[in-house]
Amino acid sequence: MPPLRHPLINSRYPHLLHGGDYNPDQWPLRPDILAEDIRLMKQAGCNTLSVGIFAWATLEPEEGRFEFEWLDRTMDDLAKAGLHAILATPSGARPHWMAQKYPEVLSVEPNRTRRLFGLRHNHCPTSPVYREKCAQINSLLAERYGKHPALLVWHVSNEYSSGYCHCPLCQEAFRDWLRRRHGTLEALNQAWWTTFWSHTYTDWSQIESPAPHGEHFLHALNLDWRRFATDQTVDFMKNEIAPLRAHSPEIPVTTNLMGFFYDLNPWKLAPELDVISWDSYPDWGAPQGDVAVGFRTAFAHDLNRSLKGGRPFMLMESTPSVVNWRDVAKLKRPGMHLLSSLQAVAHGADTVQYFQWRKSRGASEKFHGAVVDHVGHEHTRVFKDVAEVGGVLAKLDAVAGSGVPAEIALVFDWENRWALDDAQGPRKSKGYEDACHAHYHAFWKRGLPVDVLHMDGDFSSYRLVVAPMLYLVRPGVAERLEAFVEAGGTLVVTYWSGIVDANDLCFLGGFPGPLRRLLGIWAEEIDALHDGETNRVLPSAGNRLGLARHYEARELCDLIHAESAGVLATYGQDFYAGRPALTENRFGKGRAYYVAARLDANFHEDFTGALATELGLRSALPGTLPEGLSVQIRSDGTHDFLFLMNFLPHENTVDLGTETLEDLLGGGALRGPLTLPGFGCRVLRRLSTS
Numbered sequence: 001m002p003p004l005r006h007p008l009i010n011s012r013y014p015h016l017l018h019g020g021d022y023n024p025d026q027w028p029l030r031p032d033i034l035a036e037d038i039r040l041m042k043q044a045g046c047n048t049l050s051v052g053i054f055a056w057a058t059l060e061p062e063e064g065r066f067e068f069e070w071l072d073r074t075m076d077d078l079a080k081a082g083l084h085a086i087l088a089t090p091s092g093a094r095p096h097w098m099a100q101k102y103p104e105v106l107s108v109e110p111n112r113t114r115r116l117f118g119l120r121h122n123h124c125p126t127s128p129v130y131r132e133k134c135a136q137i138n139s140l141l142a143e144r145y146g147k148h149p150a151l152l153v154w155h156v157s158n159e160y161s162s163g164y165c166h167c168p169l170c171q172e173a174f175r176d177w178l179r180r181r182h183g184t185l186e187a188l189n190q191a192w193w194t195t196f197w198s199h200t201y202t203d204w205s206q207i208e209s210p211a212p213h214g215e216h217f218l219h220a221l222n223l224d225w226r227r228f229a230t231d232q233t234v235d236f237m238k239n240e241i242a243p244l245r246a247h248s249p250e251i252p253v254t255t256n257l258m259g260f261f262y263d264l265n266p267w268k269l270a271p272e273l274d275v276i277s278w279d280s281y282p283d284w285g286a287p288q289g290d291v292a293v294g295f296r297t298a299f300a301h302d303l304n305r306s307l308k309g310g311r312p313f314m315l316m317e318s319t320p321s322v323v324n325w326r327d328v329a330k331l332k333r334p335g336m337h338l339l340s341s342l343q344a345v346a347h348g349a350d351t352v353q354y355f356q357w358r359k360s361r362g363a364s365e366k367f368h369g370a371v372v373d374h375v376g377h378e379h380t381r382v383f384k385d386v387a388e389v390g391g392v393l394a395k396l397d398a399v400a401g402s403g404v405p406a407e408i409a410l411v412f413d414w415e416n417r418w419a420l421d422d423a424q425g426p427r428k429s430k431g432y433e434d435a436c437h438a439h440y441h442a443f444w445k446r447g448l449p450v451d452v453l454h455m456d457g458d459f460s461s462y463r464l465v466v467a468p469m470l471y472l473v474r475p476g477v478a479e480r481l482e483a484f485v486e487a488g489g490t491l492v493v494t495y496w497s498g499i500v501d502a503n504d505l506c507f508l509g510g511f512p513g514p515l516r517r518l519l520g521i522w523a524e525e526i527d528a529l530h531d532g533e534t535n536r537v538l539p540s541a542g543n544r545l546g547l548a549r550h551y552e553a554r555e556l557c558d559l560i561h562a563e564s565a566g567v568l569a570t571y572g573q574d575f576y577a578g579r580p581a582l583t584e585n586r587f588g589k590g591r592a593y594y595v596a597a598r599l600d601a602n603f604h605e606d607f608t609g610a611l612a613t614e615l616g617l618r619s620a621l622p623g624t625l626p627e628g629l630s631v632q633i634r635s636d637g638t639h640d641f642l643f644l645m646n647f648l649p650h651e652n653t654v655d656l657g658t659e660t661l662e663d664l665l666g667g668g669a670l671r672g673p674l675t676l677p678g679f680g681c682r683v684l685r686r687l688s689t690s
């Protein structure tokens with residue numbers, strides 16, 4: 001279990017933060033609107049606004065001429081009103097003059113075409129000019145505002161995502177990076193298996209990033225290119241952060257991440273940041289239903305909390321109503337705004353921030369949700385929803401800084417994801433996220449808190465570690481998993497694990513490679529099923545976990561041999577009927593399970609239930625939870641805060657049991673059955689059981 005008491009986002013402000021992206025730079029001609037903004041912020045219960053995110057052209061309208069008066073006014077106005085600022089560095093987009101004078105700041109596409117000026121998040125991360133310009137503007141901002149009473153947090157850039165620039169500068173940087181990683185060209189050729197199709201490199205200059213009209217099936221190249229893109233982004237970010245820390249070491253630094261965004265490995269960015277923040281845009285109201293959207297969003301919140309060892313994170317962006325970039329911009333139903341905001345807090349957020357405070361009048365986001373609509377006043381449904389959240393957060397000061405008592409770690413690893421998806425076979429769509437969701441959903445339904453780790457994470461403080469589809473295994477991982485199980489931990493690994501090493505080279509001598517001894521099995525072959533095809537998995541009579549139902553297998557079925565492991569279930573059909581489908585290996589004081597096939601929700605329910613009972617895992621609320629109701633727990637070690645959240649559009653009743661719980665929002669004490677309205681939520685407090 002990670003620690004339960006953490007530093008506040010900023011120790012000067014012992015409250016949950018509430019606010020959003022604020023763009024006074026878009027309204028220079030409307031002082032009346034700017035004055036009105038401050039009044040409305042107070043009215044909405046907002047306390048902290050994010051300023052300057054895309055303001056470079058306003059800050060530096062021509063090269064070397066800086067205009068800070070508007071930002072001085074904004075920061076002073078916020079401070080005077082008792083409000084705070086999250087101040088951004090502007091590198092998410094740059095002024096026209098810069099791209100015109102220094103085209104190298106613009107990134108180059110995989111087809112080797114340099115982008116024209118436009119859009120955002122598309123700079124070259126290597127360009128010395130861009131790095132210098134960023135360092136300069138960041139220094140000026142930090143010098144000027146680093147000690148400003150309004151400033152709480154530095155917001156570096158916006159949604160870093162442009163690490164994949166294919167310009168000549170980036171190619172050279174990639175080659176240098178490869179020299180550092182592999183040492184010699186011989187070693188690189190060996191690691192990348194370049195004798196295949198006669199692709200042996202004989203000079204470093206022959207190495208090019210993956211290209212649609214060039215090399216893109218050399219999977220180890222693809223993997224190293226992705227690693228490089230993350231490292232180059234981290235390097236770029238460090239260049240941005242240095243002047244901020246130099247001028248204002250006491251102000252925490254964050255950058256807004258994007259949940260399970262594919263192209264950057266957030267575990268590499270996290271150590272450089274003081275606080276994690278992320279932008280969450282779930283598709284509430286989507287046809288799959290809000291329960292499905294709800295548990296997937298929960299998983300992403302848990303990832304962000306786990307990125308810094310359980311330290312509370314910032315929900316940096318969310319929408320107060322619609323997201324305009326989806327195919328269908330559905331309104332949040334009544335209740336959903338409070339529910340989705342509190343869901344973030346339930347999983348460890350100490351802030352609820354929005355994109356955006358006031359709707360822009362023109363350009364591409366003029367129809368994106370905002371606290372203040374084009375009508376300009378507070379008499380809107382959305383404004384009232386936001387003010388309600390403001391009122392609720394103000395009652396939850398005690399929650400700030402508390403942690404989540406997770407006894408379970410779920411491994412989700414970016415390099416594994418990239419390598420797995422890129423491989424040809426055994427199926428085009430591998431479903432890594434789905435595999436993780438299937439386990440996560442079973443925990444969510446039982447109110448069992450979960451941390452999300454990468455494979456290099458520290459497993460030692462958990463009772464149960466689940467590593468679905470651990471296809472790529474980096475050096476040291478198997479040894480650490482062995483140590484974890486040996487010391488009494490329980491491990492679950494699934495089909496298609498232990499297949500390649502960190503260079504994407506297959507393990508020789510039998511899968512699951514370095515995990516074979518721990519799992520006590522040999523995976524000889526894997527069968528891929530067409531969509532709609534199924535097999536059956538039948539629990540063995542008298543199996544120790546008490547599994548009793550028949551389960552359905554889809555998509556991937558490993559054909560394994562139990563070596564030291566015992567068999568808990570077998571396949572029911574096809575030529576491999578009778579072969580093991582679920583095994584258990586005793587290893588030291590612990591046990592390691594292998595789930596050989598992608599199994600249905602009934603399996604996950606039964607298997608998770610059996611493990612939870614056997615290990616005595618503590619759920620947030622004892623007893624069975626009704627479908628669609630999530631209970632999450634935060635705790636500071638003295639008090640537990642229980643968040644009860646109904647993701648169904650109709651009433652749902654939960655049994656609180658005999659214990660008396662304090663209702664932090666409504667006041668009073670509660671026990672026994674509690675009925676929540678559709679999309680209803682409650683926050684309760686009890687003496688800690690953690």
Ligand code: GLA
Pocket residue numbers: 158159279281317323324325355365368
């Ligand atoms: C992202 C960006 C914001 C805005 C929102 C809209 O998260 O950071 O600038 O574009 O999306 O949903």
Ligand code: ZN
Pocket residue numbers: 107108124125126127165166167168169170
């Ligand atoms: Zn570049």
